Amino acid sequence: MATLVVLGSGIMATALATPFTDNGHTVRLVGTHLDREIIDSIQKTGIHPNLQLKVPEGTEAYQLEDADKAFEGVDLVMSGVNSFGVEWAGEQLAGLLRPGMHVMALAKGLRADDEGNLEILPNVLANQLPEELRKQVTFSAIAGPSIAGEVAVHRHTCVTFTGKDQQVLDMWKELFETDYYHVWTSTDFMGIELMAATKNCYAFGAGFMHGTLKRLQDEKVAGWDSPYVNYNYGAAIFGQASIEMQEWLQLLECDPQTVMGIAGIGDCFVTSMGGRNVKVGTLVGEGMTFSEAKAKMPGVTLEGATCIVVVGKALKALTERGVVPAEKFPLLRHLYEVVGEDQAVDVPWKKFFGTHGDGR
């Protein structure tokens, strides 16, 4: 039986202990400096306070200062920190990893340089390691529609494990797969991670349909009192998102088919159904600026909004350099106007969908 050590004890990292321990394996959760109370709670009561659930049998919890002990005798590692902590996690792992170990990364997001070159987070993580060590460790990642709490209570969940090495992916799949946690594998590492990151951007836009509806009801715009909602609006946003997600794949020379199925459209669907991203998108749809909406949600990490700023700035740079035509990515550009420049929501419908409704 295997042991997995997890750096970070957020809800997703902890939820994945459920399928892993269901297969008879053991998990060692190592809290970050921000997770002190979580680890305390698990050590004392077995309860993860944010997940509101008891962690499964076979899960041990360690404070950060005991990380060395948690890493003893283990060669499977998960980086469970969120997108804001990837560099920190990489620095920690630089001191904890040994040659031959396998790392699975959970954070979704992108980094970009001033020229608009985008980098996926597993690479950002790996780049914190000394080059010699980096070559002797494998990096993989999990993508796909998985609300953490659902995984933790055995709800059917379909995900993609991605990385460059098919054998390593097969090993991870074997360790995690159960009769409710269904795993596929893809070696389009950059493509899958692009989907995982950009879907968070577009889900922010899914909030607009709710917010716009509330605003026209508040303002008693003609028809406001009809029983009808705003799904046509949301469907158009979702449809354009699917097109732009495929265009990201094409732009970065990934496989355009990666948008189909689990990691692209499936994940965008679940992310558009709710969560913090959609919530703040809703507030902005109601008429607040993004800055005002954000101030209403103090202490809440908004990975989607952060990713919009990264990708929106990259798009500007790529357009200035002539790499991307100005008419491409109208939805992402508008999301950046809203989030990065505090502009009002004013969806550029007529710029959507190319000529034929399918992006061309």
Add this chain to the structure above:
Amino acid sequence: MATLVVLGSGIMATALATPFTDNGHTVRLVGTHLDREIIDSIQKTGIHPNLQLKVPEGTEAYQLEDADKAFEGVDLVMSGVNSFGVEWAGEQLAGLLRPGMHVMALAKGLRADDEGNLEILPNVLANQLPEELRKQVTFSAIAGPSIAGEVAVHRHTCVTFTGKDQQVLDMWKELFETDYYHVWTSTDFMGIELMAATKNCYAFGAGFMHGTLKRLQDEKVAGWDSPYVNYNYGAAIFGQASIEMQEWLQLLECDPQTVMGIAGIGDCFVTSMGGRNVKVGTLVGEGMTFSEAKAKMPGVTLEGATCIVVVGKALKALTERGVVPAEKFPLLRHLYEVVGEDQAVDVPWKKFFGTHGDGR
């Protein structure tokens, strides 16, 4: 200014009077024999009883016996009947159409022969006309995410007009497009109609996530009392639906890109958000057989369920003939088991998504 005569006065046909009359044109709604009370109500009060709204200025209503009068001096025709009435509508139009007229069809669905050859409804409609007349009339269709009531109250809606003749599509677009009703055009007539029909099948499956959740709460399955729902489940169904919708396009030699954007993924999104299809899918997810669920909704037309039977039977025939491999379309095959054979919901997750999570 133009005049459009509409055969059928259901909610979608009537809702489309809103953008058309907003452009200064006139609409003549002709009720079918089933629409007598609707036409009565519009004639007396201006209210469409099912839409619960006043029809817009510039809309006139006619009983079926006055169809000849309604068709006088008009060359734009819409067939607004639903998928069950297409043959009937074609027979009526055979006596009402004249050479040079343009027909726009709204019904979504498919017909199949015993060998599994699928036919789109605008062709079924056209085939009711004498061959000589048929050649002198154009047929187009509207697809894309549009809940009728939302169109009727000016909510943003993006649709695709499809047909074989780009000039005719441009004419229709010019007549209908407004600042809230956004129109794209595609000449992949069969592909767009395939999307419009199959998305109704897959939306039925979207109900399973709600029903399955309710069942496990009712049965107090471990974790039933957690705050978590079943979105991972729904996202996987939606992701597999997107893959199968693209495979339908490939099978019938349509453009695989047609699944992207408005008419495929966008429309599947809005249809999966609610409606009769999802409702009955929910009941089946709770544990009823389809026959039991249907009996709970007397008088309700279930176009999605009907389409599942047509397409499911066609799939069987196509598989027997060796045209489609048995491992393709696992979701549609299961939907047919549920709807056509009254079997219990038991989603074949492991058959989904090909090897890499994207259908391949």
